[in-house]
Amino acid sequence: MTELGRAYGSALYALAEDEKQEDAFLSQLGEVCKLLADNPDYVRLIKDKAIAKTERLALLDGAFSGQIHPYLLNFMKLLCERGAFGEMAACQAEYISCYNEKHGIVPAKVFSAEALSDEQLARLKAALERTSGKHVTTIPLKAEWIICGAFWPHDPNFTERKPVNPWI
Secondary structure, eight states: OOHHHHHHHHHHHHHHHHTTOHHHHHHHHHHHHHHHHHOHHHHHHHHOTTSOHHHHHHHHHHHHTTTSOHHHHHHHHHHHHTTOGGGHHHHHHHHHHHHHHHHTEEEEEEEESSOOOHHHHHHHHHHHHHHHSSEEEEEEEEOSEEETTEEEOOOTTOOSOOOBOTTO
């Protein structure tokens, strides 16, 4: 994550906290970032310095005004004005980090050779919560092969097989 993403993401979280809008911002920021990830051409358009800044800001207004909290829209416009619109994902990551820290949430990536059932995942989550004393969100991932603590991720486009250590 970039320093800019950290600074802006934590500033956005502080604003949301002051306004008691942490959950709303979390949800809306997630939706916005998903939309941006699904529409890279739109991101390129907003970042394009050949287009007048007023036009780029108007595009943001047209797309998001009335759909998201005005502070979040202004945040996006600020990033656009400062030439940092490409940092939205880093800002979201920092916002989530601040949110999780404030709410005692610990994300856990779960690697297994076989897909876990809902019951197994629930038991694992409960055990992690007992051990850590925090709320745990799990992100189940299935490894293709697990050998000696390293694994090879399953990716049909992956041509070169190199071990990856998920604990580093």
